[in-house]
Amino acid sequence: MKLILIICVLSFSCILCSQDTNAAKYANTIKIKNLKLHLNKLASDQLEGREAGRLGQRLASKYIANMFESFGVKKIMDSTYFQRFEFYESKISKAFLTNGRDSLLLNKDLYMIPRYGIPEKKQVTTHTIVDFDSLKSLPDSLIKGKSYFSSIKKSQLSNGHEDIRRLFKKYIRAGASSIILSIDTIMKMADYFIHQSEHSIVSLKTNQSTTNQCLALICETSALEKAFDFSIEHQFNKNISFDLRLQFESTKSSKIFFTENVLGVVEFNKSSDEYIVLSAHYDHIGKKNGVIYNGADDDGSGTASIMVIAEALAKAKKDGIKLKKNFLFIGFTAEEKGLLGSRHYTDHPMIPLEHIVAGLNIDMIGRADTLDHKTDDYLYIIGSDMINKDLHDINEKANKDYSELDLDYRFNNTDDPNQYYYRSDHYNFAKHDIPVIFYFRGVHEDYHKHTDTVDKILWDKLEKFSRHIFCTAWEIAKSPNMLTK
Ligand SMILES: [Zn+2]
Known part of the structure; x- marks a missing residue:
């Protein structure tokens, strides 16, 4: 009787929402504990505010690459985790x-x-x-x-x-x-x-x-x-x-300064050349007058998020789960210098841009702004329907099936005076007609101040949003056709 009831409940819930039990299972491996581990490191004084071209940024890039390796996230083209370049x-x-x-x-x-x-x-x-x-x-x-x-x-x-x-x-x-x-x-x-x-x-x-x-x-x-x-x-x-x-x-x-993007891949399907990009910028604005700007939310939060998503996907792959598409993780450098890392990457892609079906970029999702919201589970979605509607629909559906967040589109407009659509690394993909989503929680009083510190991070939100982005990426990877442009 109990078994029949369970089967009924299961099949009933599957009619209401088409949740993939594997997606839910691996999303749940994303835990506050790991987000804390990475973000505490990235936003520590030891990394000196991670300014592009400086020691702290290099230490951060090594940390991310070492973590990728320990998760089983592979080097790009089996050769390197880094894409080096110079800027002036x-x-x-x-x-x-x-x-x-x-x-x-x-x-x-x-x-x-x-x-x-x-x-x-x-x-x-x-x-x-x-x-x-x-x-x-x-x-x-x-x-x-x-x-x-x-x-x-x-x-x-x-x-x-x-x-x-x-x-x-x-x-x-x-x-x-x-x-x-x-x-x-x-x-x-x-x-x-x-x-x-x-x-x-x-x-x-x-x-x-x-x-x-x-x-x-x-x-x-x-x-x-x-x-x-x-x-x-x-x-x-x-x-x-x-x-x-x-x-x-x-x-x-x-x-002249030297710096590097950090890249890693999780390839589920060797016969497919389609990749989903998950990105965040790991650089910040360094030190001013000896004061360290830790950049915990900007964008330690996004960086920690792509790291835990990479770990969860690498785990799924290790367990033999099959998905149709592959994943490319990029920690961008020099975003704070004017989106230089993503511009360099899209000018010199290590996986051809034609093979990128979607770019999910995360920048500042660890805090909250002071605007009015229906719930405190709001998340700004920017750009999802600008190139095509498919990505927007998948993100919406993933939200219904798994996350139940308040997806907020108020800044999803190229005419918005804040111009957020142009202000993070996703834009360098969007300008090549690649569908993108920019996940964002808005600016706050500590934005670009030395007070953007790790003690102010809302960990339960960061975990929830990371799981949502994981599920969206998973659903894109399951979809049979390349998103139509
Ligand atoms: Zn940022």
Whole structure:
């Protein structure tokens, strides 16, 4: 009788949800204890904030590779756990704008955000004059290759320098030739720009031509008028475009750094060339003034998560479980330098990009934000339906069948002002038309501060989310056809 009842319950529950008992079994091998083990190591002071190209990052990459080996996660192409590359950090030593007679000097009467890119030399000529509101709303098609000038009052900025930063970013991303703003007063904003110019400019190549880069700068109206002897008001009244004929020049000092992505594979089906990528960036922002930024949530949480998922899948493989597809795990380096590790990987893939059916990227899932949520089991899903619907459906179904989380799509929009879709490593796969999901729990008060420490991690959530991502990956691996693009 008992047996019949159990069979009834089992078959009833299988009608309601199509849970795979193996998926559930191996998901349950993901335990807080192991997440703690890895994250305590990654976010320890010994690893000095894991800044790309520095000792702490190298120690972290060795730790991840050693763990992969102990789990039975294999080297890529049986040869290595690492993909090494170099990158460059440069600082502006001097920059100025001149008409041949008078000059405006960077951080004295001329301000910019150099780390968004800065040309070495640029001739500034004809600019289209537009008012600030039009400037903010111009479509990308009218920005590419063009030069614009606008004069604004500080009172027009509702978010101060943040409005300028966003505007510059929009114009640089859209491929403008130059964008020059004059403002009635730079008061209270100058410090921000000076601070920004102290950041290094990071690039993958040293000989990258920067001549064509967008020139995005702001200066006080009076300084511009005085140095170059013209009236902006006069220009605004008379013209829709005007001639500036100025020369911009900058000099930089550069340093080379070496770093590496960490990779491992779990191959269930040798006759299949299809892989599912599970990724997280293991680097963080290092030390500042001797203070270590441990980066427990960003992105120690995602790194620990892919490690426990890798371990669970390697266990399933060892036990002889069959799945149709294979797994590639990547711990990306230099994400904090501008997604460099994932850009290098997708430029030099060790498994062809055509064979990647989906990319699941995890960045900051160990904490909570302060926004309103239906339950505290929320998880932001970004990008899942941008390339195709299949991945979105599998993730949703895995949630119904196994996890019952509150999947939250509020940031799943390329127009969202936070631009999260572009802000972690999945984007470098998405831009190659590979379906991706970015798993994320939002920013919090300790984001990019030295207080992002391991004692604040919500372990039960991290375990729950890791299990969910495991089940989603498992279900993708079971699906017979490559996700249609
Ligand atoms: Zn991150």
